[in-house]
Amino acid sequence: MFIPAYAKDKLNIRNVIHREYPKKREREKLAKRSKKGASMDVFLTNGRSMFLAYDQGLEHGPSTDFNDKNIDPSYIMDIATKGRFNGIVFQKGLAEKYYNGKVPLIVKVNGKAALAKGEPMSRQNCSVQYAISLGAKAVGYTIYLGSQFEGEMFQEFGRIQEQAHEAGIPVIAWIYPRGSAVQNDTSKEIVSYAARTGLELGADAVKIKYTGDPQSFSWAVKAAGKALVYMSGGPKAPTDQDFLNQVQGVIEAGATGLAVGRNVWQHPDPIRLADSLRQIIFQKKNKTEETVLVQDES
Ligand code: FBP
Secondary structure, eight states: OOOHHHHHHHHOHHHHHHHHSSHHHHHHHEEEEEHHHTTOGOOBBBBBBBEOOOHHHHHHHHHOOOOTTTTSHHHHHHHHHHHHEEEHHHHHHHHHOOOOSSSSSSOOOEOOOOSSSOOOOOEEEOOOOHHHHHTTEEEEEEEEEETHHHHHHHHHHHHHHHHHHTTOEEEEEEOOOOOOTTTTTTSHHHHHHHHHHHHTTTOOOEEEOOOSSSHHHHHHHHHTSSEEEEEEOOSSSSSSHHHHHHHHHHHHHTTOEESHHOOOTTSSSSSHHHHHHHHHHHHHIIHHHHHHHHHHOO
């Protein structure tokens, strides 16, 4: 019987064992690189950061979120640069055509459109190596915790996380509890579950929804352990003050920062808003750390 070469390779049990269980020296080398690769330092200013997310064209469709200005990815790239963001989040198509190299790049390596209904599932559409070739300093991946397809996303994320660490870059997990099993995706229990899932699956940072108050969000920050926590923005808040209060609460809770889109690029003056965000995120660090400490001790 003719057995093609690739199949012979698959049948070779020694190869399989070797691939799944690398030798000790290789494991140590990988562990070393993984540790180094997991660092988010390139994205941090005084231990904090703010990211600009712009994958809503895929996730929601252009007619849901965009106007004549912000439909243009160059406009967003400009906001990220002039607003001194610590990272810009693009899908690979936008990274290929619009990334200017002036702000650290995060390439989202999965995504889904909004047309299909039912249990959410988001599959990988870009390899880690290709993201790196576009200039990515980290890759992002969405997991719909609670979805019927959660296991598939866990598995895919696991592979991506290992490849990214092997290549020396960190992985940011967007963890959005969703699907018929999830009643309230901003409750303390669910958001902290999302944060913890990210830690356990090996994310270097998690992007999660705000619970609405610093006390409950600080539980999610604790649950995330050494994984950095970023708030995900959501639809534009009714007023600037509402949004800034959320950000203040997130920082008070001990999070690293935010990774938001609509609240910034739908704003009539995104650069001015970015200035206000920087004041809260970076300049009040000592004050807020003190506050958190006092709360911890009481
Ligand atoms: P926003 O700040 O605009 O909500 O963006 C954050 C983000 O995570 C985007 O990266 C993503 O496109 C969007 O939210 C997904 O929103 P959702 O799945 O909640 O509709």
